[in-house]
Amino acid sequence: MTLKETNSTREAIFYYLELSIGIIRSLLLHLLAFGLVAGALALGLGLGYFASLISHTDIPDYTTMKSEINSSYEASNLYFAKHVRLGTMQTNLVSQSVSINQISPNLTKAITSTEDEYFYQHKGVVPKSVLRALVSSLTGIGAQxxxxxxxxxxxxxxxxSSETTFKRKATEILLALRVDKYFSKTEILQAYLNAATFGRNNKGQNVAGVEQAAQGLFGIPASQVNLAQAAFIAGLPQSPSVYTPYKNNGKLKRDLSYGLQRKNTVLFRMYRDNKISYQAYQAAKKYDLTKDFLPQGEDSQKKIKxxxxxxxxTQQAKDIIKKQLYQKDGLSSTEVNKSGALSQQYDLQAEQLLANRGYHIYSTINKxxxxxxxxxxxxxxxxxxxxxxxxxxDANGNAIKVNEPVQNGSVLLNNQSGAILGFIGGRNFSKSQLNHAFTQxxxxxxxxxxAVYAPAIERQIIGSETKLADFKVNFNGYKPTDYGNTIQNRFINAREALKYSYNIPAINLYREVKAQGSIKPYMEKMGIKTLTANDYKNLGLALGGTDYGVTVADAASAYSTLSNAGQHADAYIIDKITDANGKVVYQHQPTTTKVFSPATAYITSNMMHSVVTSGTASQVSSDTTFNTSNLAGKTGTxxxxxDSWFVGSTPKVTLATWTGYDNYNGSSYNLTDASSEITNRFWSNLANEIYNTDPQALGTNLKRKRPNGVNKVSVVKATGKLPGRLTVNGQSIFASGTRKKSYYAGWKPGKTTKKFAIGGRDKDYNAFWKNYLQGNNPEAALHGGEVIPNEYTEGNGNIGIGQSNTTN
Incomplete structure (x- = not known):
């Protein structure tokens, strides 16, 4: 190659090299510019997102914030109605606040080195730590x-709370900056040392604050702990349940290595931060801390009254606080309940707040x-x-003796407000904590x-004297009968059918009601929301056949609708909750829902009054010591x-009672045939005692006023309709005779026709009219059936899945 060619090659190489460098430099400059723009954009978006998260956050003022960060742990207080004190919630957390001067410098140094090494330098947050935690949370890379x-x-x-949503984290950062601005480092540290949790003490109690930690672990005040003891205490907040030396019964764990290793980690961080010397570090590492731990102590919890x-x-308060917590985080009950872990997390938060924040919980229970x-x-x-x-x-396979007493659940509820005034949870709380007033x-x-009569009256299917068929039926294999496998074999008016609780008329009527639409809206508006799709599908629901049943409280609440002009007020037991400073954090808001017209409610109650005067609960009138002229009720077995029930309502209150066995151990004990009479008598004695305690409580002198919309019509007693001319077997007749007053909700019946009743077959009507034409009593039993017009008749229902055969 010539010199000229060599120089030419070099020039070409240099040219392309310079060109490449230029391109790379330009590319780098563009990338840098893009990075700066993207970074600025990301920062802007981040700041915008942060601003949006906290835009609706209420920032407490100085006084409120000071009260909150220094608030000591205090169990919530419970009250009967009218602010009558019940007691304090039991809590397994002990705490004691002390000033920073009563805390050993060993502890303050250990805590800051372990929990926040930049505590005295930052302004409430450490930006790089926040960024690291954010990246870890978003990417899943690194320790979260x-x-x-x-x-x-x-x-x-x-x-x-401890919930870690992005919104909560943003609020936390904002408030931390504000706390650092308002308060000195000493004030912040003191508040933290009194608030942090430190595992369990030698009584198995959970501990909050360094004073109780020192007392519960070593039996000395926080001012006297040595370096090793201080390091051990300071290591606990990271994972109290893991590092604590005690079990939940106060016994020392066999393996204390986790807590002791954590103690050594704390000591190293103190040495690294130049807060202790190397000699002190080594000496504290070698110190035998196990000899300082207290032996098991005795937890003297007061007996629950x-x-x-x-x-x-406590359960309902927890549910209220839990709902407030997840709603504050923008979550719905469906979202929370779908995740067991999430629901449990909110449960725990609510329990902690109730155990530690000194709430005041005011109930409706009249002491x-x-x-x-x-x-x-x-x-x-x-x-x-x-x-x-x-x-x-038992669980170990050992034979044990068990007792199965009969149980009772009862509820007294105000019809207008829904407030539960009193209840019976069971025979003996110390032997069974199951609350039978709230058990299905x-x-x-x-x-x-x-489920049957009120909807039928509301849908203008029947009046109080409308006839219902009580003859043998077979609905796709379902063959219900009246009590004792009897059948009346006659047409019965609705009032009598309800009064004596005949089953077949109720089934015939329920079929007619269902044909016009579901009864589910009525039941749910009355507060009964536990019935299943299977329940609504089966005819047996008319007799009480359900998959799971209803609670006594729900039954009382539903019945209150009929004594409150068809309006249902949701049942409740907690009136309000305030915080330790008296600020209302929850107030029950009464809600009423129209279920039936006032006319329907009046007519149904009027018919149920017959149950008390001369029906299946006639003994109530004689057993009670007060005026029952406005009492409406219904039995159930x-x-x-x-199961045995009686629910009775005055215009003011509803009192429902249930009796039965729990049958926990696979047993199948039932009540006797006299159970309905026993339950009725118990209800009467219960009502008498309430009346004697407060004569105004039951509202026995309040009258049921007949509202507009109730039509009172004189109908033919035999047919339940107006007199009318019709043709029977080719013969023209005028159906008339003895008349009777019948109530209708906004309508009037038509004239008598051949098929005048709800239910019944052609042969049933033919037999009726044959008697009528022959001058016999057309209301007498047909086909050889037995008439039981005035006899006490109780029957049975069904607790299991599927249809109910017989019920009272």
Missing amino acids: TGGSSLTQQLVKMQIL YGYVYNLL PIYNAMQRVIKQQGPSLGQTYHDTTT RSPGSSIKPL SNDNR
Whole structure:
């Protein structure tokens, strides 16, 4: 190659090299510019997103924030109605606030080195830690813990909850910045040391605050802990349940290595931060801490008073607080309940708030009335039925003796407000904590007015004297009968059918009601929402045949609708909840729903009054000591006398009672044939005791006023319709005779026709008119059936899945 060619080649190489460098430089500049723009855009979007998250956040003022970060752990307080104190919620958390001067410097140094090494430098948050935690949360790369300064932890513990949604995290950061602005580092540290949790003490109690931690672990105040003890305490907040040396019964764990290793980690961080010398670090590492742990102690919890009320209020308060928590996070009940873990998380948060924040929970329970109801069940519980004795096997396979007493659940409820004034949860709380007032059982025939008669009156299918067929039926294999496998074999007016709780007329009427539309809307508007699609599909629902049943509280609530002009007020037991400072955090908002017209409610109640005066509950009128002229009620007994009910309403209150056995151990005990009479008598004694305690409580002197829309019509007693001319077997006749007053909700009946009743076959009507033409009593039993017009008749229903055969 010539020199000229060589130079030419070099020039070409240099040219392309310069060109490549230029391209790379240009590319890098473009990438850098793009990165800056993208970064700025991302920062802008991030700041915008952050701003949107906190845009609706209420920022507490200085006074409120000071009160919140320094609030000590205090259990919630429970109250009867009228602010009568019930007691304090039991909590397994002990705490004691002390000033920073009463805390050893060993502890303050250990905590800051472990929980927040930049505590004295940052302004409430550590930006790089927040960014690291955010990236970890979004990508799943790295440990998804940390990122919270000690100030943020304080905000989370005392102002917010532990839920970690992005919105909550953004609020946490904002409040941490505000706390750091308002308060000194010493004030923040003191608040944290009094609020943080430190595992369990030697009594098995959960501990909050370093003072109780020192006392519960080593039996000394926080001011006297040595370096090793301080490091151990400081290591606990990261995972209290893992590092605590004690079990939940206060016994020392066999393996203490996790907590001791954590203690050494804390010591190293203190040494690394130049807060202790190397010699002190080594000495504390070698220190035998196990000899300082206290032996097991005794937890002297006070006995719970009013156990059924206590459990009910604490559970309902937890549900209320839980709902507030997830709604604040923008979640629905469906979303929360779909995830067991998420639901459990909110349960835990609500429990912690109730245990620690000193709420005041005000209930609707009238203490004198509640005590009166307890006196009755205590005195007369044994008379409800015998106690059975049996043997079964425990979890270890050992034979044990068990007792099966008859149980009772009762509820007294205000019709207009829905407030539950009193209840009976069971015979003995110490032996069974199951609250039978809120446990689902088969309603038997107590469901008839709600599911059959009231909807039929509302849909203008019947009046109070409309005739219903009571003849042999077969609905695709379902062959219900009246009590004792009897059949009346006659046409019966609706009032009498309800009064004596005949089954076949109820089934015939229910079929007619269903043909005009579902009864589900009526039931759910009355507060009964536990019935299944299978329940609504089966005709047996008319007699109380359900998959799971209804609670006594739900039954009382539903019946209150009929004594409240067809308006249903949701039942409730918690009136309001306030925080420790008296601020209302929950207030029950009364809601009423129209279920039936006032005319329907009046007519149904009027018919149920006949149940009390001369029907299946006629003994109530003689057993009670007050005026029952405005009392309406209904009995109910399920198949084989498994459940026995009576629900009675005045214009002011509804009192529902249920009796039966729990049959926990696979047993199948039933009540006797006299169960309905026993239940009626118990209801009367219960109502008498309530009346004696407060004569105004039952509203016995309030009258049921007939509203506009109730039409009172004189009908032919034999047919339940107006007189009329018709042709029967080629013969023209005028159907008339004895007349009777019948009530209708906004309509009037037509003239008598050949088929004048609900249900019945051609041969049933032919037999009726044959008697009529022959001058015999057309209302007498046909086809050889037995008429039982005035005899006490109780029957059975069904608690299991499918149809109900017989019920009262």
